[in-house]
Amino acid sequence: MSNSRMFIRTDSAAGSPRLDVQMSWWGMEGLETSAKARTDEERAARIAEAGFDGINGPLPPPEEAERWRRLLERYGLSFSVNAYPRTAEDLERFLTRVQEYGSYGEYGEYGAVQHVNVQVMMPFVIGEPAVDLLRELDRLAGERGIPVYIETHRGTITQDLLRTVDYVQKLESLRLTIDLSHYVVAGEMHTVSEEAERLFDKLLRRASAFHARVSNGEQVQVDVGPGGEHPMLRNFERWWGDGMRLWQASAGPGDVLPFVVELGPPPYAIALDEHAGRTAELGDRWQQSLLYLRTARRLWAEATEGSGRR
Numbered sequence: 001m002s003n004s005r006m007f008i009r010t011d012s013a014a015g016s017p018r019l020d021v022q023m024s025w026w027g028m029e030g031l032e033t034s035a036k037a038r039t040d041e042e043r044a045a046r047i048a049e050a051g052f053d054g055i056n057g058p059l060p061p062p063e064e065a066e067r068w069r070r071l072l073e074r075y076g077l078s079f080s081v082n083a084y085p086r087t088a089e090d091l092e093r094f095l096t097r098v099q100e101y102g103s104y105g106e107y108g109e110y111g112a113v114q115h116v117n118v119q120v121m122m123p124f125v126i127g128e129p130a131v132d133l134l135r136e137l138d139r140l141a142g143e144r145g146i147p148v149y150i151e152t153h154r155g156t157i158t159q160d161l162l163r164t165v166d167y168v169q170k171l172e173s174l175r176l177t178i179d180l181s182h183y184v185v186a187g188e189m190h191t192v193s194e195e196a197e198r199l200f201d202k203l204l205r206r207a208s209a210f211h212a213r214v215s216n217g218e219q220v221q222v223d224v225g226p227g228g229e230h231p232m233l234r235n236f237e238r239w240w241g242d243g244m245r246l247w248q249a250s251a252g253p254g255d256v257l258p259f260v261v262e263l264g265p266p267p268y269a270i271a272l273d274e275h276a277g278r279t280a281e282l283g284d285r286w287q288q289s290l291l292y293l294r295t296a297r298r299l300w301a302e303a304t305e306g307s308g309r310r
Helices: 040-049 062-075 088-101 127-144 161-170 181-186 194-204 232-250 285-307
Strands: 018-024 054-057 078-083 116-118 148-151 176-178 207-212 255-261
Touching: 018 078, 018 285, 040 062, 054 255, 062 078, 062 088, 078 088, 078 255, 088 116, 088 127, 127 148, 127 161, 148 176, 148 207, 161 194, 176 194, 181 232, 194 232, 207 232, 232 255, 232 285, 255 285
Parallel strands: 018 054, 018 255, 054 078, 078 116, 116 148, 176 207, 207 255
Antiparallel strands: none
């Protein structure tokens, strides 16, 4: 991906680089009993009232596009979407839909697609064929001028930490959505070795967005406690903070770093009734999401202070 698409820029391209904390639309599923969020309107209002900057979710179908634009504009929410291509042709068709829905240049910051998060659904493609596919996806995004970031995710082309490091070494312009919970659980990292830290650092240097959840090395998503007491959170805070500092080092006026709070419903969330419907969750995902929101803002402030930015 060309350097110009490393960053998401606001229309005015004015002011300091900023963090854009989004709430996962998927993460709102099953919260109706603890948060009034039964309709799209109520969910969007709840997200905005909690202090989130935006929403990460699916691209609306054409018949819903205008309603979604009005909803996002009403609550002043940014909007990123997820894509799940297997081929370059799949992504090309999706980017056409994104352009039909609307871009920043057409609709301004609210009501348009900010960036596309991509899970490449080809987990068994490795080596040069994988590099070739990622290169082609990168080329398509460049031609369309749309920020497209490949997510580090199990069950996709990036499911393995070592192969993903190999991809970024071979593709200098490849930009990532970082979600290290997948590598922590896949590597059963109860503790994190120096070798793993070095590999994570290589990926953090390509971060253009983050998806936030915490793994304990056995489950992909755990409740970190009402005040973030879980010891694994310290590792994720360090990685997120390092990624923010690395991103800020190259960012310019008006650039935006998306940070998506993505605590999924069961089976991502641990349920007490795993055998019977997965409706009784062990933790409170809404309160945990608010904790992650506050954590992201604190880490950003610390990174900004450390960089000397104001």
